[in-house]
Amino acid sequence: MSLSIPISQRVQQISMSATKEMPILAAKVGDCVSLGQGVPSFATPEHVVKATSQALFSDTLAGKYSLQPGLSALRRAVADYLKAEKQVEYDPDGEVSITVGAMEGLLTAFLTLVDKGDEVILPEPAYASYIEQVLLAEGKPVFVPLNKKDWSLDIEAVKSAVTERTRAIVVCNPGNPTGGVYDPGQVRALAELAREKGIVLISDETYDYLIYDNTPHLSPASLPDMGEHVITINSFSKKYAMTGWRVGYVAAARPLMEQMMKVHDSAAICAPTPSQYAALAAITGPQDVVAHMRSKLFERKELAVRRMRAMEGVFDFVEPRGAFYLLARYLFSSEDSRTVAIQILEQAKVITVPGGSFGPSGEGHLRLSFGATQADLNQAFDRLEQWAAKKKLA
Structure with missing residues (x-):
């Protein structure tokens, strides 16, 4: 019809x-x-379900809107995690926001950075929703093939793809759909390129906990002078078996976050509050x-x-x-x-x-x-x- x-x-x-x-x-x-x-x-995990149920029964605020950027305790816990595990310092009161899964965080980033005709470099094969979200932001996905022998980055090809319309490069490490892992040297090279060209790395770290060969996971935000050149996005969905709870987070320098929060407010107001209680139990509970x-x-x-x-x-x-x-x-x-x-x-x-x-x-x-x-x-x-x-x- x-x-x-x-x-x-x-x-x-x-x-x-x-x-x-x-x-x-x-x-x-x-x-x-x-x-x-x-x-x-x-x-x-059972302790996550119990904590959420307890919050809903005992806290009258658990079923209401949270603050727009999320529960303050959860933002602090995320900031503590990023400092301890990734050696990145973010202010929980202005540089961390809880989102409706990593998906909303990604869309918020694209809508903040991309105007009509702007370009986003996608090393590919890339997660399919990146493509659709860039198009929804009226941007242009620029595909740069990965090395098929091991699904590693072709740094020179990425450099060649950068134009004056490039606004961001998406880094998914470990990779969906490939299962590939970028070695730290490749991540450092991308970070250097982003600083040099004045563009942003959107770092999707959803699978950072799941590397099979002990290659260290390097978050580009931990590298020197990245500041406004990185938006870090993560999810509770896969790591804590919480795909249906729809909760994730985004971390970025305050000037970027202030702009992204306009989109977050327009799209979602806040992440579901019960899911935020679940995420707090997950990230602070037994690992x-x-x-x-x-x-x-x-x-x-x-x-x-x-x-x-x-x-x-x-x-x-x-x-x-x-x-x-x-x-x-x-x-x-x-x-x-x-x-x-x-x-x-x-x-x-x-x-x-x-x-x-x-x-x-x-x-x-x-x-x-x-x-x-x-x-x-x-x-x-x-x-x-x-x-x-x-x-x-x-």
Whole structure:
């Protein structure tokens, strides 16, 4: 059904993320197993749920608006975490804001920095929502391919992509959808470029806790003289199994934050207050739950890699160094990735995400998430193997 009323051009030029589209299609197919959306299988830690319930029962303010930038105790806790873990000092009273997940923090950053026609450099394959959010801000995504042998940054290519219209470079480290990890030297080179060119690094650190080979995670905000050149964004969703609580944070120098808060106020007023209480319990509570989930995800990564290697000749992939994704190139078809993903969905009943949604370099690939339980992962890979065997016979 078509609309007879006009729709804004900014909305017409964006699309629903394939990550969200595939589960919707799968619901119509039925009996599907997911290697799709990045949702860790773990329940939200019990102490987080209890603390939130207690706050709702005992604190009359827990169900009301918080201050616009978020609960002061949570902002202090975030600032303490950033200082202790990343050696970055942010003032919780003017440089930290709690957002409706990392997604709102990202959109707030783009809407603050980008005017119509301005450019944002996206090393890609890149998280699909970066692309749509830049377009929504009426900016231009500028794609710079990652090195396919290990999904590392091509620093010279990034430098060559900078123009007078460049406003930001997005850094997702560890990477979604690739599972790649940028070495500290690459992060330092990007920081030097940002300072030299007067642009901003938007540093998405959602998966900073999940690096499998002990490469140290370097936050660009910790480097000298970055000041107004970094916006740090993080989420409670993956680290604490809180995807449905919709809470994250953004940290930036005060002059930047003052402008970003205008967008945050217009879009959300504040993050959901009960979710902020949950986040406070998560970040200040026992961290052994994170260590447990990390160890389980390492086991699942090993399982996924082993099962994918057993399908040599069907898929080719780079072993992930971080996050809980791998981006696999399919070798059995020349069709576009959405077509292949739908074939697998309908014929094998396995949800994957088409790589083309992550930028030009993602075409010909499928993103597989190994956040599910080992039982679900094995079932999904069994189905993939059986489907691939039938396809070879055909």
